[in-house]
Amino acid sequence: MADPEKLFMVNVVTPDGLIFSHHSSIVEMRAIDGQRSVMYNHLPILTPLAIGEIKVKRSREMNNVVNHIAVSGGYFEFSNNVATIIADSAERAGNIDVSRAKAARERAQNALKKAQAAHDQRSLERAQVALRRAINRISVYNSDN
CATH class of the missing domain: 2.60.15.10 (F0F1 ATP synthase delta/epsilon subunit, N-terminal)
Known part of the structure; x- marks a missing residue:
């Protein structure tokens, strides 16, 4: 057994x-x-x-x-x-709104570019975290579908 x-x-x-x-x-x-x-x-x-x-x-x-x-x-x-x-x-x-996550990724990428151009370290770090979160949500959504 x-x-x-x-x-x-x-x-x-x-x-x-x-x-x-x-x-x-x-x-x-x-x-x-x-x-x-x-x-x-x-x-x-x-x-x-x-x-x-x-x-x-x-x-x-x-x-x-x-x-x-x-x-x-x-x-x-x-x-x-x-x-x-x-x-x-x-x-x-299954609860992730992938279109919302993709929009968040785009916003974070734009914020990242602005922070890099302005040499704003604090904004750059916030944008990097936001981008990692958005990419993670998209990745997890895709791993389940």
């Missing part, structure tokens, strides 16, 4: 509330110091997240469905087989 699948709970929370809560066999994310994967019974961890994609691989019973979530930074915490992602903003791939 096969061993039962080892699953743990994954919760994604933003200031707007809980946006995702499911069991998972593995979670992959981009921490500020590199790519990380967490499975059942992982040692406790708390790590800051970079702008990136969270991949939540569900159980074999769910045909190994993978949920894709775009996050704009935040924190990942794992203990007692519960993963909690706390992010300023997070969107499931």
Whole structure:
């Protein structure tokens, strides 16, 4: 008889509330110091997240469905087989308005050009972050479709 699948709970929370809560066999994310994967019974961890994609691989019973979530930074915490992602903003791939994300990318690219021309470091950094967020949202949307 096969061993039962080892699953743990994954919760994604933003200031707007809980946006995702499911069991998972593995979670992959981009921490500020590199790519990380967490499975059942992982040692406790708390790590800051970079702008990136969270991949939540569900159980074999769910045909190994993978949920894709775009996050704009935040924190990942794992203990007692519960993963909690706390992010300023997070969107499931199916909820991303790709036309809005593409418009945000265009605005950020224009702001980047203006900041470079004006040699405005602060505006340049803000535009770079906005561009990374928009590109991430588009990428996560495309990974699910």
